[in-house]
Amino acid sequence: MSLLQNIGWRLGVLALVVAAFLTLMAIQELSDEPEIALVIGEPWEDMRQRSSARIDPAIPGQSWFNMANSHARLRFADPQYGFVTPLARFLTVSFTEEKVRSVRMSPQIEPLLLDDTLKVVLDLQDQWRKAGWTPIRIIEDPPFADTPELRARLRDVNKGGTSYWHAGTQYQVMLAVNRFKDYRHLTEERYLIKLSLAKPWTNP
Template identity: 75%
Template sequence: MSLMHRVGWRRGILALAVISLLTLSAIQVLSDEPEIALMIGEPWEDMRQRSSAAIDPAIPGHVSFNIPKSDARLRFIDPQYGFVTPPARFFVIIYNKEMIISVRMSPQIEPLLLDDTLKVVLDLQDQLRSAGWTPIRIEEDPPFADTPQWRAQLRDVNKGGTSYWHAEDKFQVMLVVHRFKDNKRPTEERYLITLALAMPWTNP
């Protein structure tokens, strides 16, 4: 093997090693993210024991809610209709007599720019579609899309947008996007996303 070939071979091995380390680091970061892993209708304590994000116990016999003690992503673990959100700062889990009945959250850490907002919402919609969720009420509230019409609607502080999804008659997701006045960035257009998850509460 010539000197040039040996140098090229060593560089190739080094490049593969760097790529492997970066991949392992990315996997480690993802696995280290606190998450709430739950099912609608399951016992609260099952969710607590399964989740890596800390959250308080339920109050026996009450209808109430708790929030995770840190930023956390939602992992909805239904074997057919599951999906995962980005980490959230606003994250409320509601229970009735120690059984989980609904989730309301903003799948973001801070108000986002419009491009980033659409990226999050479209990824969530893609996950729902892939898992077999169906958009409903599409004449009044069609799914979000990255189009000039949708961008103009979301920029309008009086409009925003909403999209509804059903998993048969088992679950419903509502996605809402609206303009948000961020006092930390008063000159920027920022947006909030709301995700609600529960048993169906509207008709298709």
């Protein structure tokens, strides 16, 4: 092996080691994020035991909701249709008879710029497609796509965008994006993402 080949081989090994290290660091960072991990319809206490973020107990005999007590991501723990959101500042879980009924959240810590907003919604849609979710109501509310037409629609404060997805006959999710006036960033276009998850509430 020539000197140049030896140096190239060593650099290749070093690049693989660095890539593996960065991957492990990313996995560790993700695993350290507080999360609410749940399945729709399961006992409330099962969710609390599985989650690393704190959420208060359900109220026996009542239909109500609780909020995560810190920033937290949602990990939908269904073995087939599972997905993970970014960290959220607003994440509520509703209950009926001490069972998880639905989730309402905004999967972001603060209102985002348009490019960052599209990264979040497109990643969520990719997760859903890979897990077997299918978009519904696609004529009225097509899935999000990074097109000039969609960007123009989202920039219109009177329009925004919405997409609906079904996981077989078990679950439904709604994803919506709207312009948001962020008083900390008055010179920037900021956006709010809303996500709702429950058993199906509309027809395909």
